[in-house]
Amino acid sequence: MSSTGQTYGGSSLGAGTTHQETVPDVDVTGISPVPAGHLVEESSADLSIFGEDIVTKAQEIVARYPQSRSALLPMLHLVQSVEGKVSQSGIQFCAAQLDLSAAEVSAVATFYTMYKRKTCGEHLVSVCTNTLCAVLGGDAIYKALGEHLGEGGKRLGHNETVGEPGAPGSITLEHAECLAACDLGPVLQVNYEFFDNQTPESAVALVDALRAGEKPQPTRGAPLRDFRTAELELAGFWPEDEVDYRSTVDGPSAAVETLRGAKLAEDRGWTAPAMTDVALPEVEKK
Amino acid sequence: MTTPNKPAPVTPVLTKRWLSPQSWSIKTYEQLEGYTALRKALKGTPEQLVQLVKDSGLRGRGGAGFPAGIKWSFMPQNEDKPHYLVINADEGEPGTCKDIPLMMADPHSLIEGCVIASYAMRSHHCFIYVRGEALHCIRRLNAAVREAHAAGYLGKDILGSGFDLEITVHAGAGAYICGEETALLDSLEGRRGQPRLKPPFPAAAGLYAAPTTVNNVETIASVPFIVNGGSDWFRTMGTAKSPGPKIYSISGHVEQPGQYEAPLGTTLRELLELAGGMKDGVPLKFWTPGGSSTPMFTAEHLDVPLDFEGAAEAGSMLGTTAVMVFNETVSVPWAVMKWTEFYEHESCGKCTPCREGTYWLAGILQRMVEGHGTPADIDTLLDICDNILGRSFCALGDGAVSPITSGIKYFRDEFLALCEKNRVGAHALAGAQS
Numbered sequence: 001m002s003s004t005g006q007t008y009g010g011s012s013l014g015a016g017t018t019h020q021e022t023v024p025d026v027d028v029t030g031i032s033p034v035p036a037g038h039l040v041e042e043s044s045a046d047l048s049i050f051g052e053d054i055v056t057k058a059q060e061i062v063a064r065y066p067q068s069r070s071a072l073l074p075m076l077h078l079v080q081s082v083e084g085k086v087s088q089s090g091i092q093f094c095a096a097q098l099d100l101s102a103a104e105v106s107a108v109a110t111f112y113t114m115y116k117r118k119t120c121g122e123h124l125v126s127v128c129t130n131t132l133c134a135v136l137g138g139d140a141i142y143k144a145l146g147e148h149l150g151e152g153g154k155r156l157g158h159n160e161t162v163g164e165p166g167a168p169g170s171i172t173l174e175h176a177e178c179l180a181a182c183d184l185g186p187v188l189q190v191n192y193e194f195f196d197n198q199t200p201e202s203a204v205a206l207v208d209a210l211r212a213g214e215k216p217q218p219t220r221g222a223p224l225r226d227f228r229t230a231e232l233e234l235a236g237f238w239p240e241d242e243v244d245y246r247s248t249v250d251g252p253s254a255a256v257e258t259l260r261g262a263k264l265a266e267d268r269g270w271t272a273p274a275m276t277d278v279a280l281p282e283v284e285k286k
Numbered sequence: 287m288t289t290p291n292k293p294a295p296v297t298p299v300l301t302k303r304w305l306s307p308q309s310w311s312i313k314t315y316e317q318l319e320g321y322t323a324l325r326k327a328l329k330g331t332p333e334q335l336v337q338l339v340k341d342s343g344l345r346g347r348g349g350a351g352f353p354a355g356i357k358w359s360f361m362p363q364n365e366d367k368p369h370y371l372v373i374n375a376d377e378g379e380p381g382t383c384k385d386i387p388l389m390m391a392d393p394h395s396l397i398e399g400c401v402i403a404s405y406a407m408r409s410h411h412c413f414i415y416v417r418g419e420a421l422h423c424i425r426r427l428n429a430a431v432r433e434a435h436a437a438g439y440l441g442k443d444i445l446g447s448g449f450d451l452e453i454t455v456h457a458g459a460g461a462y463i464c465g466e467e468t469a470l471l472d473s474l475e476g477r478r479g480q481p482r483l484k485p486p487f488p489a490a491a492g493l494y495a496a497p498t499t500v501n502n503v504e505t506i507a508s509v510p511f512i513v514n515g516g517s518d519w520f521r522t523m524g525t526a527k528s529p530g531p532k533i534y535s536i537s538g539h540v541e542q543p544g545q546y547e548a549p550l551g552t553t554l555r556e557l558l559e560l561a562g563g564m565k566d567g568v569p570l571k572f573w574t575p576g577g578s579s580t581p582m583f584t585a586e587h588l589d590v591p592l593d594f595e596g597a598a599e600a601g602s603m604l605g606t607t608a609v610m611v612f613n614e615t616v617s618v619p620w621a622v623m624k625w626t627e628f629y630e631h632e633s634c635g636k637c638t639p640c641r642e643g644t645y646w647l648a649g650i651l652q653r654m655v656e657g658h659g660t661p662a663d664i665d666t667l668l669d670i671c672d673n674i675l676g677r678s679f680c681a682l683g684d685g686a687v688s689p690i691t692s693g694i695k696y697f698r699d700e701f702l703a704l705c706e707k708n709r710v711g712a713h714a715l716a717g718a719q720s
Contacts, residue, residue: 003288012425039485044327044385061293061445062637064407064454065454066368066411066494067474067475067494069473069475069477070456070476070614071476072476072477073456073457073458073473074456076459077418077457077459085407087379088498098476101631106301107478111456111461111478111479111634111651112418112459112460112461112479113459113460113461113597114418114419114458114460115460115461117461121674126419129624130380130624130625130628131535131578131610131621131624132380132381132538132610132612132629134624135538135612135616136538136606140694146662153473158294171542176419177378177380177462177628177631178378178379178381178382178628179419179662180377180382180383180385180386180417180419181383181385182380182381182382182383182500182535182538182543183535183536183537183538183543183544183545183637184543185412185537185543186381189419191421191529192418192419192422193421213670215325217436217454220390221421221422221424222425230421233421233424233458234421234427234457234459236457238425238428248425249310249425249426249459250428251422252307253310253387253390253391253399253422253426254309254391256544257542257543257544257545257622258387258390258391258544258545259304259544259546260307260542260544260546260561261298261301261370261533261534261544261545261546261548261560262298262301262304262305262545262547262644262718263305264296264546264719265294265296265297265298266298266305268296270294270295270296270297270298270552271293271294271297271298272293272294272297272298272299272302272523272531272605273293273519273523275514275515275516275519276515276519278515278516278518278519279512280326280327280330280334280335280337280338280513281334281338281517281544282334282336283331283333283334283342285557
């Protein structure tokens with residue numbers, strides 16, 4: 001009895017010759033309309049772009065966690081801070097650091113929106129187009145930016161870049177889901193720093209400034225740097241110079257909207273009921 | 287119906303320090319009673335703290351409203367395996383914007399809450415999983431952890447108590463699903479953020495299959511105040527079953543959008559008064575009590591008490607008290623379509639009803655909004671919703687159907703109107719044409 005001529009259950013009912021046996025073997029990669037060799041070959045990317053400092057940082061990330069695999073998400077941010085994207089090299093670097101297969105790392109990298117597969121511009125501009133921001137003008141802002149940044153009459157689309165990716169003044173545009181700043185809508189982020197209460201005009205002026213190499217101060221967040229620096233911070237690495245570090249931490253956050261309730265209460269003399277010092281409740285000793 | 291006993295319309299507790307200069311620095315925090323609750327807590331026992339939080343009636347502020355003290359009490363008392371406290375700071379539910387301002391303005395209140403909660407649950411490693419896009423929060427939290435370490439509030443033998451704790455601030459990478467607690471744990475383990483089947487619940491097998499409690503930012507930031515003020519004080523605000531103050535985030539078509547911390551049970555009518563009324567006087571059409579996953583309300587619901595019971599009795603959920611307010615100029619089918627596109631994008635793909643269902647829901651709604659729908663599409667939408675609700679691992683699928691079923695419930699005529707092709711004036715509402 002041929003091994004293909006039987007079902008798993010052991011019955012041979014209806015299990016004659018398989019389809020595979022009735023047709024000639026096809027050289028799938030041979031007749032492929034596009035070169036497909038990379039699909040079957042072991043690829044070994046060049047990891048030299050990740051220098052000793054990056055290896056040290058990767059090890060520092062691993063040391064933060066009880067189990068090494070937890071370091072994967074921050075480590076993907078780290079490789080993205082080097083290349084402006086998560087490339088095959090980045091995936092293999094993480095895999096080697098964490099003793100995972102490239103497939104395991106790849107599965108994670110492709111799941112999360114913030115890992116980019118194409119090299120990002122110097123700046124990443126994310127426009128919230130979820131319902132609330134959209135109705136307040138987010139859709140109009142996204143459209144205006146796409147048209148303004150597009151070249152040759154073509155609108156710049158989602159995850160597309162104007163300028164040489166990574167070069168000064170280059171910008172990647174994306175529409176984002178709710179950025180959790182709804183009271184300040186419509187909002188956008190540049191390298192994950194907030195620009196609140198935007199209009200199509202203010203957003204166009206903002207990207208023009210970015211294209212010209214300027215770094216406008218975000219409404220809330222650190223002084224603007226670039227996408228790769230933001231990614232390094234997401235990996236948990238902060239400016240080493242103390243003054244520089246404090247200037248990022250102390251970047252503004254106290255938007256009028258954020259403080260509105262507390263300010264209203266202060267103006268009207270409203271307070272929460274006063275506390276009195278009370279002991280912790282008694283419980284039975286076990 | 288519970289009656290809110292409201293000492294004042296706005297009761298700043300969590301939001302009070304936000305007005306102070308450099309409110310995020312440890313210096314300001316210590317000047318304003320910061321870390322006094324920790325000293326008091328460390329003099330007590332873990333059991334006393336769990337009892338205190340139980341007595342206070344504090345309910346989870348992340349949307350589900352599960353009693354925090356009960357959740358804490360599920361943690362085993364032995365330490366056969368390490369215990370973990372994980373803070374869910376992956377704020378991303380559309381409309382929700384309370385945790386991010388809290389972590390920016392007063393990160394130390396969260397850190398202090400983490401130390402107290404970890405002590406109560408015998409955890410020596412706490413993780414704060416922050417949404418990646420919230421970079422400024424991540425920066426402030428890291429700075430706060432550093433400052434707390436230097437001051438002896440973290441690390442070995444905290445304040446001479448013998449208790450050790452490390453806090454790791456962990457950045458996510460852009461996935462709404464990681465706000466679901468078991469998906470968050472998978473993500474924190476370095477995997478795709480997909481929800482786990484429960485049971486086992488995290489208290490039995492959570493992070494690294496060890497006992498774990500996952501709590502929301504606002505929940506844990508409330509703990510130092512409860513330690514200092516006691517459970518009776520906490521219960522002077524809010525209702526019997528939903529005690530305490532709550533940050534209501536009011537956004538959309540109001541004059542003064544913002545964060546208003548008020549006793550639980552406050553109504554939209556009262557909130558609108560605080561927020562200066564509807565923008566330019568254009569009447570209210572629909573609103574959500576707590577994010578897009580909570581079924582929408584209309585002008586009929588202005589006096590529904592916004593606590594866990596009140597919102598549920600009126601057919602919705604309190605959610606995250608993300609009050610999104612939309613006026614008459616907005617098309618309901620369009621708004622529902624936008625939200626559905628969000629759920630389609632964020633469905634993690636694990637469960638077929640949610641993965642396939644959200645795809646078809648979005649497609650049908652897009653076609654309807656473009657003006658190519660038929661009345662039968664409404665039945666198809668409801669049928670698909672019926673096949674998603676309760677049929678997936680986590681609540682994302684349930685959330686996805688909320689805007690659709692509630693939108694059709696209250697505004698069926700508007701969906702029908704879209705089906706009348708080329709009807710004059712059919713595109714008069716903002717968004718209906720886009």
